[in-house]
Amino acid sequence: MIRKIALAALAAVGVFHVGVFIQAGTLWVGTLAGYKELVRVFAFLLPTFWAHAHIARLFGANRLTRLPTSAKALLEGLCVVLVSLVFWGVFFSFPQQYLVPVVEISPRALRLSLAVNAVLSLFFYYFVEREHSRKNLQQEVYRVAQLQKETLQAQLEALKNQVDPHFLFNSLNVLGSLIQLDPDRAGQFLGQLSEVYRALLDAGAQTLVPLRSEMALVRAYAHLMETRFGAALRVEWDVAPAWEQLLVPPTAVQMLLENAIKHNGSTVRKPLRIRVSAAAGLLVVENNRQPRTDVVASTHTGLRNIQRRYQHLTDRPVEILPTPESFVVRLPLLHSAPAA
The missing domain is CATH 3.30.565 (Heat Shock Protein 90)
Structure with a gap:
C-alpha cells in the first residue's frame, strides 16, 4: 500500500504540472490555492492504482484461460477504461457540476477530458501495474525453479546416501x-x-x-x-x-x-x-x-x-x-x- 501511495503522489505531481504547462506555458502555479487541483489528481490516481492491481490479478496468466488471448486483452483494456471513467466522474465531473459549479465545461472540453483520462489510465496500467506484475511473475518463476532444484537435490542426496x-x-x-x-x-x-x-x-x-x-x-x-x-x-x-x-x-x-x-x-x-x-x-x-x-x-x-x-x-x-x-x-x- 505504501508503494501505491508513493507512486500515486509522484504520478499526480507529474500529471498536474504537465497540465499546468499545457495551459499556462509554465510549470508553476501562481497561487497556493491553485494546488488544490493537485490534491484532487492524487485522490483520483490512488484508487485508480488500487483498482489496477485488482484488474491485473483478475487477468493474470493463470486466470480466464478459456477466453481467446485477443478477447482477454480487449476485455482487460475495457475494464481499465471503465474504472477510469467511474473515478473521473467521482473526483472531477460530479464535484465541478454539483459541489463547486463555478466553471461551465463545454462538450468539447468534456470529451477531451474523458479521452485524456482514458489514455492516462491505460498508460499507467500497462507501463506501471503490468510491469510490476511481470516482475512478480519472473520472481515466481524463479522461486518455482529454485524449489524444483532444492527438491531434486534432496532426492539425489537421499539416493546417494542409500546407494x-x-x-x-x-x-x-x-x-x-x-x-x-x-x-x-x-x-x-x-x-x-x-x-x-x-x-x-x-x-x-x-x-x-x-x-x-x-x-x-x-x-x-x-x-x-x-x-x-x-x-x-x-x-x-x-x-x-x-x-x-x-x-x-x-x-x-x-x-x-x-x-x-x-x-x-x-x-x-x-x-x-x-x-x-x-x-x-x-x-x-x-x-x-x-x-x-x-x-x-x-x-x-x-x-x-x-x-x-x-x-x-x-x-x-x-x-x-x-x-x-x-x-x-x-x-x-x-x-x-x-x-x-
Missing part, C-alpha cells in the same frame, strides 16, 4: 546373515529394501507428496534400520490417518530419521529411541541424544535443505528444538502446493 557403499555393504551383510539364520526374515528384509528404493523413485520430481506416501518410505526405512541394529534402535509411531492426507516435501521425514541414526550411538542397554508423531498440523520427529564415540562431523546439509524447501512452500517455519537430552524437529503439514 552409499557402506549402506549397501551393511544391508547385504545383514541380509546374508538372515538368509542363513532366518530365511523368512531375510525375505522380509529384502522386500523392505526394495520398498525403500521404490518409494524414493516414485517421489520423482514432485514438490509435495501426501504424508501417507512419505510414511510408507519412512516405515520401510525404519524397518531396515531396526533389522540392522536390533534392540539398539526403537522407532515409535503416532500418526493418525487423518493427518496422512496432508502434504510434506518428499524424503523430508526420511532424512530426519537418517540424521538421528547417523549422529547418535545406540546399544541394547541404551537404545536410540525415535518417535514420529503428528499433532496440531505438525509432523514431529524426536530422538534422545546419545553422542557417538566415533564422532561424525555434522554439516547440517539435510536440515538446511529441508528448511530451504519449506521457505519456498510456506511462511510456516521448520522448528528445530535441540536440548541436552533430546533433538526435536517439527515439520509443518501443508494443505496444498503454492500457486505457480
Whole structure:
C-alpha cells in the first residue's frame, strides 16, 4: 500500500504540472490555492492504482484461460477504461457540476477530458501495474525453479546416501546373515529394501507428496534400520490417518530419521529411541541424544535443505528444538502446493 501511495503522489505531481504547462506555458502555479487541483489528481490516481492491481490479478496468466488471448486483452483494456471513467466522474465531473459549479465545461472540453483520462489510465496500467506484475511473475518463476532444484537435490542426496557403499555393504551383510539364520526374515528384509528404493523413485520430481506416501518410505526405512541394529534402535509411531492426507516435501521425514541414526550411538542397554508423531498440523520427529564415540562431523546439509524447501512452500517455519537430552524437529503439514 505504501508503494501505491508513493507512486500515486509522484504520478499526480507529474500529471498536474504537465497540465499546468499545457495551459499556462509554465510549470508553476501562481497561487497556493491553485494546488488544490493537485490534491484532487492524487485522490483520483490512488484508487485508480488500487483498482489496477485488482484488474491485473483478475487477468493474470493463470486466470480466464478459456477466453481467446485477443478477447482477454480487449476485455482487460475495457475494464481499465471503465474504472477510469467511474473515478473521473467521482473526483472531477460530479464535484465541478454539483459541489463547486463555478466553471461551465463545454462538450468539447468534456470529451477531451474523458479521452485524456482514458489514455492516462491505460498508460499507467500497462507501463506501471503490468510491469510490476511481470516482475512478480519472473520472481515466481524463479522461486518455482529454485524449489524444483532444492527438491531434486534432496532426492539425489537421499539416493546417494542409500546407494552409499557402506549402506549397501551393511544391508547385504545383514541380509546374508538372515538368509542363513532366518530365511523368512531375510525375505522380509529384502522386500523392505526394495520398498525403500521404490518409494524414493516414485517421489520423482514432485514438490509435495501426501504424508501417507512419505510414511510408507519412512516405515520401510525404519524397518531396515531396526533389522540392522536390533534392540539398539526403537522407532515409535503416532500418526493418525487423518493427518496422512496432508502434504510434506518428499524424503523430508526420511532424512530426519537418517540424521538421528547417523549422529547418535545406540546399544541394547541404551537404545536410540525415535518417535514420529503428528499433532496440531505438525509432523514431529524426536530422538534422545546419545553422542557417538566415533564422532561424525555434522554439516547440517539435510536440515538446511529441508528448511530451504519449506521457505519456498510456506511462511510456516521448520522448528528445530535441540536440548541436552533430546533433538526435536517439527515439520509443518501443508494443505496444498503454492500457486505457480
